[in-house]
Amino acid sequence: MxxxxxxxxxxxxxxxxxxxxxxxxxxxxxxxxxxxxxxxxxxxxxxxxxxxxxKNRDELLTILIRDAFTSIADDVDEALEHDTSVLTVGVTMLSWSRRHPNRWALIYGTPIPDYQAPRDETVVPGTRIMVTLTTLLSQSSPHQTSNSQVPPAHALDPLREGLRELGLEPDDQVIMRTVTVWAAIIGLINALRFGQFGPGIELVEDELMQGLVSTLGY
Amino acid sequence: MxxxxxxxxxxxxxxxxxxxxxxxxxxxxxxxxxxxxxxxxxxxxxxxxxxxxxKNRDELLTILIRDAFTSIADDVDEALEHDTSVLTVGVTMLSWSRRHPNRWALIYGTPIPDYQAPRDETVVPGTRIMVTLTTLLSQSSPHQTSNSQVPPAHALDPLREGLRELGLEPDDQVIMRTVTVWAAIIGLINALRFGQFGPGIELVEDELMQGLVSTLGY
DNA sequence: GATGTTAGAGAGCAGTGCTCTCATTCATTG
DNA sequence: CAATGAATGAGAGCACTGCTCTCTAACATC
Missing domain, CATH: 1.10.10 (Arc Repressor Mutant, subunit A)
Known part of the structure; x- marks a missing residue:
């Protein structure tokens, strides 16, 4: 039967x-x-x-968002198996964004008006890369001693709480480094994907990522 | 009469x-x-x-975009008169984005579908801050010697050409540094405005910007 | 085989950008 | 000053969107 x-x-x-x-x-x-x-x-x-x-359009969007997050995180995970480095995270995300520019915009671009992401469905796949990056930065310290001052402890509370829910307990230095690296990588890719440097820049995308990561000390 | x-x-x-x-x-x-x-x-x-x-909706958007670019660039210019530093650029843009989140998304977020910015109307005000930043980085060199390798010269041609049209002739090192700093600053603000770090992070926005700029070596 | 659930059709509401035609008001010019 | 022509607005209409409601037919289950 x-x-x-x-x-x-x-x-x-x-x-x-x-x-x-x-x-x-x-x-x-x-x-x-x-x-x-x-x-x-x-x-x-x-x-x-x-x-x-x-149910409605938002429900479809949730599916597409979850798919995209999962796809890019899978790519990153697979790439890290061959070479565990911050640069690998960056270039893998960059490469994915090149293949799926609209999916990239969906998950890392301007939030969709009136759309509310249901926590259970999108939060977990949406934070996978950030979790990976946090553990990566917990292990390896930057080549250059970054003189970035850590803000008052309580200021990072909400962020620390969010990471704890994901099973991480990094110290404040690592949190700050993670946020910085994360924002810089996504920022570069956004700037490239959204054409903020004008046309022609596509030819040096990887070099720019390399330069960025090395400037950040990794 | x-x-x-x-x-x-x-x-x-x-x-x-x-x-x-x-x-x-x-x-x-x-x-x-x-x-x-x-x-x-x-x-x-x-x-x-x-x-x-x-004429149509796009024409209105062009006006709003021009207004926004002009507004934020004015803020930056005025702030730089009091303190000429990369950090000032960052915190001023950050502050403007906090006051006008939707205008920020309009000019630095996901491009509007099917909208084509008319060069003459938006390019000039849209590049003001970047020009300012380029001249700023031409004068002051970073505190940490960034070991970012410069890509093959011809690769930067289009970008160099774009800057030349705006009246600048920076060397390749400066171009790379500008792009990096620019992408990192916008990236951080985007991540903050678009809520990619979850709620509660608003309390440490300025500290994050400070940490980022110092990590970049300025 | 009766009952209840599910898939689909069809009409309709409110909203959008945009076009076309017509009438009226205003400014300019012979 | 009167006539011509341009600028302004009204109104109807097209194509598209998300979404709801009602009704019918097919299917699954008891």
Whole structure:
């Protein structure tokens, strides 16, 4: 006896198709191109029927966001197996962003208006790389002694609490370094992906990442 | 004899009102809240009449973008008069972003889909801070000797050309340092404004900027 | 085989940007 | 000063979005 009826199988298939089409529309036309009506159209279904599979547009976005976070974190994890370094994190993320610019914008760009990320679904995959980076920076210290002063202990409380929930207990120096490195890496990629340096810069992306990481002392 | 008819004066007033309302809607509800129909409604005008004053939505956005770039660059210029340092650039931009988060997202966040910035109108105000930063970094060298290797000369050609058009001729070392510092500062502010570190981090924004700039060697 | 759930159709609401036509008001010019 | 032409606004309409509600038909289960 099969424990799945034809209807159940059809539903799973349709759900998978929806996320597939959604991801494709995101890649092709950006977030604005992701339209529930267009997906329904492509499924050969009337527009209202799509709501049998997806509560609303935000729920679809949550799926796409989770997918993207997972994809980039998987890439980073795999790359770190071959070479465990901050630079590897940077260039791997950079490479991923080059292949999926719209997905990058979805997870690291301007927050989507009115969208509220459901903690349970996106927080965990969304923090994977940061956790990895924190442990990485806990082990290796920077080549240059960074003279960055640590702010008053209580100021870092909320951040420390957030990291504790993820199973980490780094000291304040490491927290500060992590935040700095994190912001710098994402900032560089954002600046590149969003074209803030004008055209032509694509040719030196990797060199810029290398320069940045080495400037940060890693 | 007045060189302006009542009609001309009314037009100027209406145009000013449109940008005023547009800016307010941007501040209040983000870019998605900026709707031509809503502006027309507030002007007591039928929706189609708004197109007598504004070619289309993109033209309004161009105005808002130019305004924002000018505003933040003015702030930076004024702050630098009192204290000429990289840190001042960073904290001033950070402070501006705190006061105008939606305007910040407009100019430094994810590019607006399908929007094409008209070179003549936005490029000049949009590059003011970067030009300032480049000259700043041309004069003062970093405290730590950054061991960032410079990429092959031709790779920086497009960037060098862009800077030349703005009246600058920095050497490659300075270009690399500028790009790095620029990306790091914007990246940190983006990460803060876009809530990538979770809630509670607002309390240490300035300290983070201080730490970042000092880590960069300034 | 009756019952209840699920998938889908279809109409409709409110909102957006934008275009086109028509009327009215104003400014300029013969 | 009267006529011409430009500027302003009204109104209807198109195409698109997310989303809701009601109804019907297919399917699964008891």
């Amino acid at each position: 099969t424990n799945s009826t034809p209807r159940q199988r059809a539903r799973l298939e349709t759900e998978a198709q929806i996320t597939r089409i959604g991801n494709r529309m995101l890649d092709d036309d950006g977030l604005d191109g992701v339209s529930l009506r267009a997906i329904a159209r492509e499924l050969g279904i009337v527009s209202s029927a799509i709501y049998r599979y997806v | 007045t060189n302006s008819t009542p009609r001309q004066r009314a037009r100027l007033e209406t145009e000013a009102q449109i940008t005023r309302i547009g800016n307010r809607m941007l501040d209040d509800d983000g870019l998605d809240g900026v709707s031509l129909r809503a502006i027309a409604r507030e002007l007591g005008i039928v929706s189609s009449a708004i197109y007598r004053y504004v």
